[in-house]
Amino acid sequence: MTDADSAAPKTDALGEALPYLRRYARALTGRQASGDRYAAAALEALLEDASALDRFAPHVALFHVFHRLWASAGTPVAETPEGIEGRAQRHLARLTPNSREALLLHAVEGFGFDEIGQVMDLPESEARELVEIARQEMSDATTGKVLIVEDEAIIAMDLETVVADLGHKVTGIARTRDRAVELAAEEVPDLVLCDIQLADDSSGIDAANEILEQFGERPVIFITAFPERLLTGERPEPAFLIAKPYSEEQVRSAVAQAMFFSSTETLRA
Template sequence: MTDAEPSANRTDALGEALPYLRRYARALTGRQASGDRYAAAALEALLEDDSALDRFPPRIALFHVFHRLWVSAGAPVAETPEGLEAAAQRHLAQLTPNSREALLLHAVEGFPLDELSQVLEVSQEEARDLVEIARREMSDVTAGKVLIVEDEAIIAMDLESVVADLGHKVTGVARTRDRAVELAKVEAPDLVLCDIQLADNSSGIDAANDILEALGERPVIFITAFPERLLTGERPEPAFLIAKPYSEEQVRSAVSQAMFFSSTETLRA
């Protein structure tokens, strides 16, 4: 194997990991633009000083460098702390440092505890404790109203159960774009949990945009079997994105994170 081949493999691995770093960064900040800035800064820092690649595999190295930048910046969230965003800032300030990051990395991004410890520069025991602390602290988030937009009955029932277990009220379940908008206008949700492809071939993205246009900005979590199609960086992307098949913990973590924020980036098809 030539020296060029390991370098090419590293580059490919970083390219594959970058969209998911951007997803993680947006979940931390609540906005696409700010999340993308931190993700880009992490990649640039790693390319300038690739010593982390000598210690870790590319994916871990990229998230590791991001975390160091994130901590050095003071772990900020959305840039405009107004309304519920101000409440989010106050709540986040009370959380144990690194706990929210640990939960997202473990539950949503799928880092096992040994890799999580490398990203956060803590022991595996500390990483486990941070995840457990985050679960407890995030469970204290104020209960809200959630609209589920999902055309598969079994998945919709599963999501209803998870949302209810978190203490939130499900305002309705919609299988189509039109029905989603109708239900949202009857009882305005605090959060929309939305599939991408709906029963009548309508778009969950369009449904979410219609709801946001009618009711104002609020968090939206998109669920899709093809997350890579929405993580291209070529157009506006959702702040919160779960891949199918999902785990209950992924949904619980994403819902808890999203409830901290009063707005999401709309996603235009």
């Protein structure tokens, strides 16, 4: 087997991991463009110096290189100091260092505590502790009103339970785009938790965008069985995205993250 043949699986694995690094980077920076710059820089650095691939699995190596760059830049967040992003920066200043990154890696990206330690150059025990700290700090920081847009009754009930357990008020559950907009008008939500494909074949993306247009900026979390279709880099993408089937921990983390560090980057059809 040639060196090229042995490198091919690793290259393929990096390609598969890149969309998820971009999602993670956007959540950290609060901006799609900012996150993409860091993700692209990490991939370029890893391709130039592949030594991390000798130490870690490809997806861990990519996130590890990203974190080196992220830490060396001082872990910057959203570039705009006013409005939602400015409030988020003030919130972030009160978080335990590295805890938010550890939580995202674990609950959203599915990394084990040993992998988080590899990514962040920490002992596994410290990675576990950071995740617990972040959960508590984020859940304590903010509560608000959440609109659930989901056409499957069992999933909607499950989401409602998770959101309520976090201390948020569920303003309603909508199965269609039109109903979502109606419910938003009745009680404007602080956050929208939104499926992509709705009961009457209407679009959750359209529902979310109409709510934002009518009632102003607020975070949106999209739920989809096909996240790779929305993480293409070819158009604006959601900052918060949960893949079906999801875990309760993923929902709890995404809701806490979205409420804590609001982002309104959503999809435009």
